[in-house]
Amino acid sequence: MSNYKWRDSPDTISRLINANDIQTFANQQVMLKPNEVCVLIVDGKIGDILTETHLKSMAGGFSRWLGDKVGLTASDRRLLFAMSGPMDYWVPFEGQLSNGESAKGFANLRLKMNTEDVPKLLNYFANNAPVLDRNGLINIIRNEVIARVVTPCLASCSSAADLRGAAFLEQFEMTAEIEMRNLLANLGFTLLKSFPITDPTDMEMVQKHRATVEAQTTGTQVNTDAQIAHYAQTEAITLARIQMENNVKRAHAKGQVTVELEHDLKGLRAEEARWDAELNRDKGKMNLRVDEADAKAKRAMDMFSQVQERKADRVQNQNEFQNQRMAAQNELQSKMMEMAADHGALTPEVMAEFLRQQTAQKAVDNSKQVAPTNCSCGILMQPGWKACPGCGSPIA
Amino acid sequence: MIGTPIDALPYIRGVQLILSGYNGYAKGSRIETDKMVRAELIRAVTRVRSHMQNIFQSQFREGDMSCARAAKQCIEECDYLCEDINKAIAGMEHAFLSGQRSPSNKDLKNLIKHDHNVVEMVTKAVNLANQAEDLIAKADDDSKQHILQTTQLIASCKGFFAARADILSGLRKKK
Numbered sequence: 001m002s003n004y005k006w007r008d009s010p011d012t013i014s015r016l017i018n019a020n021d022i023q024t025f026a027n028q029q030v031m032l033k034p035n036e037v038c039v040l041i042v043d044g045k046i047g048d049i050l051t052e053t054h055l056k057s058m059a060g061g062f063s064r065w066l067g068d069k070v071g072l073t074a075s076d077r078r079l080l081f082a083m084s085g086p087m088d089y090w091v092p093f094e095g096q097l098s099n100g101e102s103a104k105g106f107a108n109l110r111l112k113m114n115t116e117d118v119p120k121l122l123n124y125f126a127n128n129a130p131v132l133d134r135n136g137l138i139n140i141i142r143n144e145v146i147a148r149v150v151t152p153c154l155a156s157c158s159s160a161a162d163l164r165g166a167a168f169l170e171q172f173e174m175t176a177e178i179e180m181r182n183l184l185a186n187l188g189f190t191l192l193k194s195f196p197i198t199d200p201t202d203m204e205m206v207q208k209h210r211a212t213v214e215a216q217t218t219g220t221q222v223n224t225d226a227q228i229a230h231y232a233q234t235e236a237i238t239l240a241r242i243q244m245e246n247n248v249k250r251a252h253a254k255g256q257v258t259v260e261l262e263h264d265l266k267g268l269r270a271e272e273a274r275w276d277a278e279l280n281r282d283k284g285k286m287n288l289r290v291d292e293a294d295a296k297a298k299r300a301m302d303m304f305s306q307v308q309e310r311k312a313d314r315v316q317n318q319n320e321f322q323n324q325r326m327a328a329q330n331e332l333q334s335k336m337m338e339m340a341a342d343h344g345a346l347t348p349e350v351m352a353e354f355l356r357q358q359t360a361q362k363a364v365d366n367s368k369q370v371a372p373t374n375c376s377c378g379i380l381m382q383p384g385w386k387a388c389p390g391c392g393s394p395i396a
Numbered sequence: 397m398i399g400t401p402i403d404a405l406p407y408i409r410g411v412q413l414i415l416s417g418y419n420g421y422a423k424g425s426r427i428e429t430d431k432m433v434r435a436e437l438i439r440a441v442t443r444v445r446s447h448m449q450n451i452f453q454s455q456f457r458e459g460d461m462s463c464a465r466a467a468k469q470c471i472e473e474c475d476y477l478c479e480d481i482n483k484a485i486a487g488m489e490h491a492f493l494s495g496q497r498s499p500s501n502k503d504l505k506n507l508i509k510h511d512h513n514v515v516e517m518v519t520k521a522v523n524l525a526n527q528a529e530d531l532i533a534k535a536d537d538d539s540k541q542h543i544l545q546t547t548q549l550i551a552s553c554k555g556f557f558a559a560r561a562d563i564l565s566g567l568r569k570k571k
Contacts, residue, residue, distance in 0.1 A: 034482060034483055035482075035483075052431070084482070086479070112475075112479075114438070114442065114478070115435075115438075115482075116442075170465075173468075174452075174456055174464060174468065177449075177452065177453075177468065177471075178452070178453050178456055178457070181449070181453070190475070192472075192475050193472075
């Protein structure tokens with residue numbers, strides 16, 4: 001047993017082989033995967049469609065050779081292998097929009113084959129090589145795709161912008177679903193999905209170039225604006241720094257002036273305090289002096305009062321003494337007068353002498369009395385005072 | 397030896413009304429039964445797709461893009477379901493030597509019941525698609541509603557079929 005490989009390239013879609021051409025000593029077997037289908041065509045009839053199975057003794061081998069020689073096997077045995085899973089096919093196209101712009105691109109068709117549809121590939125292999133690959137299928141469907149799908153869809157676009165819209169994609173897909181049904185159904189394919197991919201058109205390139213230039217211009221403008229803003233910012237920063245330095249200097253100078261003023265103010269306040277102190281001191285002194293003067297005046301008044309009292313006492317004593325002396329003298333004189341009268345010696349001369357002595361005695365008594373004087377302050381000074389009680393001036 | 401569960405017989409009969417060769421995963425023919433069910437599902441979905449393609453083509457040419465879009469959507473759902481069925485897991489033939497355990501009676505019953513439900517659902521979708529095309533031909537306004545219902549059924553069928561993988565995945569590990 002040897003494994004037969006019907007697919008040697010990822011682009012291979014289907015292959016029709018003639019089992020009679022496989023003349024090997026060992027039997028050929030093939031493992032069919034879920035996306036692989038094998039159609040057995042025996043003596044011109046579609047015998048069976050196999051998938052997901054191990055196909056043993058599909059060709060070759062001694063027993064089959066012997067059967068062929070004896071004539072026990074079918075005279076014509078063909079095997080049609082195909083991929084049933086979805087595959088993408090890129091169909092290049094070139095067309096024109098309604099405004100004359102040319103559009104290039106690819107139409108993507110996603111096709112699959114149903115298991116029962118695989119024998120329809122015989123329609124293809126009837127007139128083509130026994131191997132169908134991706135390019136072969138694209139060559140078959142290309143013209144029809146362009147003629148039935150691409151060209152009408154492009155013609156409905158008024159500008160390149162319409163190519164990029166969802167409506168164009170939907171229209172393309174629906175058109176492909178309808179228009180390609182006939183061809184694909186004949187070949188056994190089922191269209192799952194289709195969409196176009198268009199290259200940028202000339203106008204789009206121009207717009208792209210314009211956008212690029214505008215972007216560059218805008219970028220340059222942005223850079224210029226940024227540079228200008230940078231300069232403005234630098235200028236503002238510099239001005240702010242200068243202003244700040246100026247303010248600092250001003251503040252510094254103002255601070256100095258303030259300090260000086262505060263210093264002067266402090267001096268003035270100190271001077272004021274000193275003046276207050278001196279004033280208080282002078283007031284104190286004056287008060288002391290006034291108090292002292294008051295005390296002196298009081299003392300003087302007290303002394304004056306004492307003097308007046310003493311004087312009054314002395315005057316009273318003197319008066320009393322004089323009175324006593326006068327009374328004694330009078331008594332004496334009376335006694336003497338009586339004695340003289342008793343002795344008869346009371347003559348006019350005696351009387352006259354008596355009167356004269358009495359007068360002289362009075363004159364002596366009166367001479368001892370001093371007349372009061374006035375001080376410079378206006379106070380009447382009494383005899384015997386040592387100083388003026390008003391101004392304290394001493395009396396000579 | 398595990399035979400066909402008795403209580404699954406009504407479901408087997410139901411499937412056999414549509415799929416004559418269906419025997420409920422009898423011993424020795426389980427792979428073939430699985431392929432048979434999947435082939436029947438693909439056949440039914442392909443019928444739905446054909447109906448929808450006809451509707452799509454006619455409505456697109458008439459300019460009724462609303463119905464055309466709905467039909468296109470249904471076609472795509474059919475393609476998705478076909479691909480799911482084609483590439484679904486099928487279990488293995490030699491359970492003893494593989495990593496799978498042998499299916500139990502309960503597993504078989506679940507599979508049979510599931511097959512019955514999926515076939516029934518996809519049959520309903522075929523009927524709806526047929527009805528939708530018929531309504532299109534009669535210029536009935538309910539045609540779009542039928543198309544959308546068909547799409548909904550196909551989508552449900554897609555999800556329901558995925559549950560089959562869950563049942564089969566329970567066989568993967570030996571207990």
